Amino acid sequence: MTRWIKGALGVVALLLIAGLAWYVPARAGWFASDRATLVERYASAPSQFLTIDGVDVHVRVEGRGPPVLMLHGTGVNLHEWDPLVARLKPYYTIVRMDWPPYGLSGLDPKNGYTTKRAAELVGGVLDRLAIPKIAVIATSNGSNVALQYASGHPERITAMAFSILPLERPSQTRAVDWKIRAMMAFNKAVLPDYHPKIFYKWVFEDTSHPGWAVPPYLPQMMYDQANLPGAVARQQSFLKSNAVLFKTTDVGAIAATIRAPVLLQWCERDTVIAQGAEASVRRFANTHVELVRYPDVGHWPMWEIPDRFAKDVKTFLDKAIPAR
Incomplete structure (x- = not known):
């Protein structure tokens, strides 16, 4: 030899x-995350845990002025909104929550990881905080949760702003990076409850605009909270229920129930959404929609272009619900 x-x-x-x-x-x-450590890291003041229908929901309330609710997207948590909160809290009271099965919110005894259940918990949080009317800012699957809640409680919604808005089944043909596809196949076959931190960095790179330097905080946060015991299984349960919902119902039809003014911040580089901007606007048949386009922005506009994104949100909110 x-x-x-x-x-x-x-x-x-x-x-x-x-x-x-x-x-x-x-x-x-x-390698599972320690919950106490993550609570100390991600749930310091002004975070609180409210027990809503048996679920310990992680909630943050900060700022001053008219109330604004922010609902995060799939796989992340309320800290997705950190850049926007920093820019808006001098003018608005910001309410954020980890809607289950994401973030630090606890187990649901009803095992109801669906859009409808998440909307019920949103309503429970607003009731507990005694907020009768509120504007809503949402992204990705958080937009579906927001629409579900608003359709049942139109009297409580003063305005709605959406960045990533899935009104149709997410794209089934988008070119997912080969590294992500390989890692997903490996995990599905032999390691279903764990993904290394590099996997989450690849996810952010694959869904953002080319050349964007992913802040290390984002994949670290996603890795930490996705690796809480049982978190992956709960998230998969939600994603499966969501897939069934898109296959069996016209999810986008709910937009026609909205009568509050709407801001749609359309990210042209996002490859997850299947429908186009004009098709999305037409779905809101009973209200006015203000459309803002970002030609070179992907799935994370609040991080990719934080100043421009916040300025457009504030301009919209100042017209819809004046802060002074």
């Missing part, structure tokens, strides 16, 4: 040992 072959075999052996050294503890759950 030549020296070259021996060296190659040695490298392969080292890689196998290193792989097993990572895989075995990951499979055993040793």
Whole structure:
């Protein structure tokens, strides 16, 4: 056996040992996040936990002025809105929550990880906080939760702003990065409850505009909270229920129930949404929609263009619900 072959075999052996050294503890759950540590890291003041219909819901209220509710998207949590909150809280009272199954909100005893259930918990939080009327800012699947709640409580909604708005089934043909597809196939086959932190960095890179430098905070936050015990299974439960909803109903029809003024911030680089901007506007048949286009922005406008995004939101809110 030549020296070259021996060296190659040695490298392969080292890689196998290193792989097993990572895989075995990951499979055993040793890399799972510690809840107490994450509460200390992500739920410091003004965070609070409100028990709503048996669920401990992570809620943050800060700022001053008319109330504004912010609902995050799939896979993330209320800290998705950090850049926007920093820019709006001098003018508005910002209410954020981790709607289950995401973030630090606790287990739902009803195991109801659906859009409808999330909307029920949103209403419970607003009731507990004694907020009779509120503007809503939402993105991605948080937009579906917002529409579900608003359709049942139109009298409580003063205005609505959407960035990523899934009114049809998300794109089934988008070109997902090969690294993500490979990692998903591996996890599905042998490691269903754990993804390494690099996976979440790839997700942000794959769904944002080219050249955007992903802030390390985002994949770290996503990794930490997705690796709470049982979190992946709960999130998969929600995603499956959502997929059924899009296949069996006209999800976008709910937009016609909205009568409050609407801002639609359309991100042209986002590849998740299937319908176009004009088709989305037409769905809001009973209200006025203000459309703002961002030609070079992906799925995370609140992080990709925080100043422009916040300015457009504030301009809209100042007209719809004057802060003074």
